[in-house]
Amino acid sequence: MQDPGEDSNTGSPLVGRFRLPLAHDTVREIIRKVSPIAVTATLILLALFSLFVGPVRISWSSAWYIFIAQFNQILNSALTGIHHVISQVPAGVSLFSNTGSRYYTMPEYDIIVQIQEPIVLAAVIVGAALAVGGSTVQGIFRNPITEPYIIGISSGAALGATLTIAVPQFSSDFGAFSLQVNAFFFSLLVVYITYFTSYRRGSVPVTYLLLTGVAISIFVSSIVAFIIYTNTRLQSEVFFWLMGSLQQAGWADIYLVGGIVGVCVILTYMFSGELDALQMGEDYASSLGVRVEFTKMALLTLVALSVSACVSIAGLIGFVGLIIPHISRMLFGGTSRKSIPWSVALGAIFLLLANDIAVGLYAERVVPVGIITGMIGVPFFLFIMYRLSGGAYHA
Amino acid sequence: MHITLELRDMSCRLGEFHLNGITMEAREGRILAVAGTNGAGKSTLMKAICGNVRTLEGEIRINGTDLRSMRQRDKATLISYLPQEIPRPFNFTVTDIMKTSRIYMDQDMGVLKKSLETCGAAHLVNRNFESLSGGEKRIVMLATMIYRGSRVILLDEPTTFLDIDKQIRITGILRELRKKGYTILVAIHDLRFITREADDLLLMRDGETVSFGDRRNTATRENLETTFGIRLLDPATHGGDFIPEYYGEDYLESHNPGDASGE
Known part of the structure; x- marks a missing residue:
């Protein structure tokens, strides 16, 4: 993962003021070696654990058989597909056949496969998209306090969602998915209005973009507030959506949003070098041959697409896009080649954790996860910043 | 000596600012100082040469080839440009910083370390860039320009904000590069550097050339007074x-x- 030249770090960002009875370099070496494994293991274990956080208690043993049953089902549908093309392949097999099959019919099977798995995957996808979006936007704006919502995504999505609930004409076209579709397209619309309002003589200066984004967001949010104010019957419904929640996610959402986010994150990663050069200043990047305006527009489009898609299924979950990129940079270094992949993992972990708390806090109801992200995120972030940044944020 | 960079009646525009009919030559193994008041057009000139600002008229040639017909990415292999502002990326090590200069080329840790050595900064290789002093940052950025591997280097005010010791060190590095045959263009406000150190001078005022030529002929009391709008003893x-x-x-x-x- 890391090339050997970077390994003899003497001013590592990791352990600025850590004081442990071990030699400084040894601690640093341990943290650097352990962090990738620790983060990856945490992600996998937490995702598995989160499957069982819910109102219904499911025993570990039935969970095991449910997974086998699900595996069999996926395997069999794949085999059936191949069987149509190559007839030698059997149309169906059943591994552990004497134990697995009867679990299809159990209510626990539906709870795990139809309810919990989409929620866990939604947490992973939304967390990853927000964190990568934050990393990208902070890089483009060269500003540590920006997040993906700042270019108008959140207010646009809120407008789309509010209109769907308030105005019947907006909800007819896509049936049950009207809210998601409207949230998605309205957030893209507001992003592009922001972008083209900031256009000055062939370029989009980031300061204009930032200020225009803030201004237009406030404008659109005011419209949303006005609509909510004049329709008191909507207030609880819209309020819940604005706070953010993963509980409505289903497999259809996961396929679509997961696909969009996956493609956007991979494309963003392919711009790692350009994003690093942009962080060094636009003149510097341009002199290297980076097509600055094209790169900015492409990256912002990717952020807008992936984050809008997430907002459409999960509402407005704040804070992930602001702090996770920083934590990722503090732990793994600031270059995009590292900060993007680790933002994916850390964003997923953070949102899984927040969602587990949101679900587990009360037996009878689920707290909007957007409330939890701020509550657990801020103290954790302040701790990381003061103890681990190693002077990277002093200047 | 071999002319590497040549401008013929070059004009360009950046916002409301115009640069008119600049003609000059920069030669291998020589330092060309670009001097003038703030707003005289030094930075715009450098941006025009490296291709960040499009030229309206005239020619910019490097080793005889017209730069305007070249892709920006190919120009970047011939010319390095160090902007005036010290960059502030999030949590980059010195190595990370230097690697950004070759995002479209192969990285080579050996060359990277050698570039730092040339600038006397080998010990900084794994330091966090933000933890360096202003002078060290400038020196690292100079090493970054060397690491890029192009033989023509444009430096926009590399000594501004630095203490006298660091100014001398930067001058030392520039001498070293001159000896190695680099072509160096440096926009600078240091009167002593302009009148004693540079080989050639381009004096500018309000987007126009006051005088261009060998330092000995160009650095006259009259030219300098016109350029800077001051009086000299x-x-x-x-x-x-x-x-x-x-x-x-x-x-x-x-x-x-x-x-x-x-x-």
Whole structure:
């Protein structure tokens, strides 16, 4: 993962003021070696654990058989597909056949496969998209306090969602998915209005973009507030959506949003070098041959697409896009080649954790996860910043 | 000596600012100092040469090839440009910083370390860039320009904000590069560097050339006074040094602070 030249770090960002009875370099070496494994293991274990956080208690043993049953089902549908093309392949097999099959019919099977798995995957996808979006936007704006919502995504999505609930004409076209579709397209619309309002003589200066984004967001949010104010019957419904929640996610959402986010994150990663050069200043990047305006527009489009898609299924979950990129940079270094992949993992972990708390806090109801992200995120972030940044944020 | 960079009647525009009919040549193994007041067009000139600002008229040639017909990415292999502002990326090590200069080329840790060594900064290789002093940052950025591997280097005010010791170190690095045959263009406000160190001079004022040529012929009292809008003491009575009248009695009497702001 890391090339050997970077390994003899003497001013590592990791352990600025850590004081442990071990030699400084040894601690640093341990943290650097352990962090990738620790983060990856945490992600996998937490995702598995989160499957069982819910109102219904499911025993570990039935969970095991449910997974086998699900595996069999996926395997069999794949085999059936191949069987149509190559007839030698059997149309169906059943591994552990004497134990697995009867679990299809159990209510626990539906709870795990139809309810919990989409929620866990939604947490992973939304967390990853927000964190990568934050990393990208902070890089483009060269500003540590920006997040993906700042270019108008959140207010646009809120407008789309509010209109769907308030105005019947907006909800007819896509049936049950009207809210998601409207949230998605309205957030893209507001992003592009922001972008083209900031256009000055062939370029989009980031300061204009930032200020225009803030201004237009406030404008659109005011419209949303006005609509909510004049329709008191909507207030609880819209309020819940604005706070953010993963509980409505289903497999259809996961396929679509997961696909969009996956493609956007991979494309963003392919711009790692350009994003690093942009962080060094636009003149510097341009002199290297980076097509600055094209790169900015492409990256912002990717952020807008992936984050809008997430907002459409999960509402407005704040804070992930602001702090996770920083934590990722503090732990793994600031270059995009590292900060993007680790933002994916850390964003997923953070949102899984927040969602587990949101679900587990009360037996009878689920707290909007957007409330939890701020509550657990801020103290954790302040701790990381003061103890681990190693002077990277002093200047 | 071999002419590497050549401008013929080059004009360009950046926002409301115009640069008119600049003609100059930069040669291998020589330092060309670009001097003038703030807003004279030094930075715009450098941006035009490296291709960040499009030229309206005239030619920019490097080793005889017209730069305007070249892709920006190919220009980047011939010319390095160090902007005036010190970059502030999030949590980059010195190595990370240097690697950004070769995002479209292969990285080579050996060359990277050698570039730092040339600048006497090998010990900084794994330091966090933000933890360096202003002078160290500038030196690292100079090493980054060397690491890029192009033989023509444009430096926009590399000594601004630095203490005298760091200014001397930067000058030392530039001498070293000159010896190695680099072509160096440096926009600079240091009168001593302009009149003693540079090989060639381009003096600019309000987007136009005041004078261009070999330092010995160009750095005259008259040219410098026109360029900077100041008065100099007679060099003959000050050991050949150009000293602004600021240090003399008359200057302080004739310039009250209210007048000094106007350019």
